[in-house]
Amino acid sequence: MNSSEEHNTPSVPIRASDAERDRVEARLQHHYAVGRLTLPELEERAAVAYEARTREQLDAVLRDLPGEREKPARPAHEIDSRLLIILLCCSPPAALVYWLISQRAARRRGSPFRALANGNET
Numbered sequence: 001m002n003s004s005e006e007h008n009t010p011s012v013p014i015r016a017s018d019a020e021r022d023r024v025e026a027r028l029q030h031h032y033a034v035g036r037l038t039l040p041e042l043e044e045r046a047a048v049a050y051e052a053r054t055r056e057q058l059d060a061v062l063r064d065l066p067g068e069r070e071k072p073a074r075p076a077h078e079i080d081s082r083l084l085i086i087l088l089c090c091s092p093p094a095a096l097v098y099w100l101i102s103q104r105a106a107r108r109r110g111s112p113f114r115a116l117a118n119g120n121e122t
Contacts, residue, residue: 013054024049024058031065 025046032042045061052058087095 013056016052016055016058020055020058021049021052024052024061027062027065036065 028037028042028045028049031037032039037045049058049061052061084095084098087098
């Protein structure tokens, strides 16, 4: 048996590291925070995660939970503060224009009194 055949054996479980256990616990805490787990479930799964010796055992703890963390959708009318800072450093007039356009767009989208201001009182 050559060395390449020895490394391709799928039946050998891969040992889990402490960092991997910590990441699993952090994901469990996230799922608890968003309401997917109760406190007893969180405690039970965290204990199993810290007792796990292989990556397969760690995967089993998270098997019925969604994969990656979902990022909340950013509102379309929100100003990109990073872009504003860059514009302020490079071209303050451009930053002012960007800010004014963002404010105008936010007023158009979100103002509940827009209809009243246009004379469409009901």
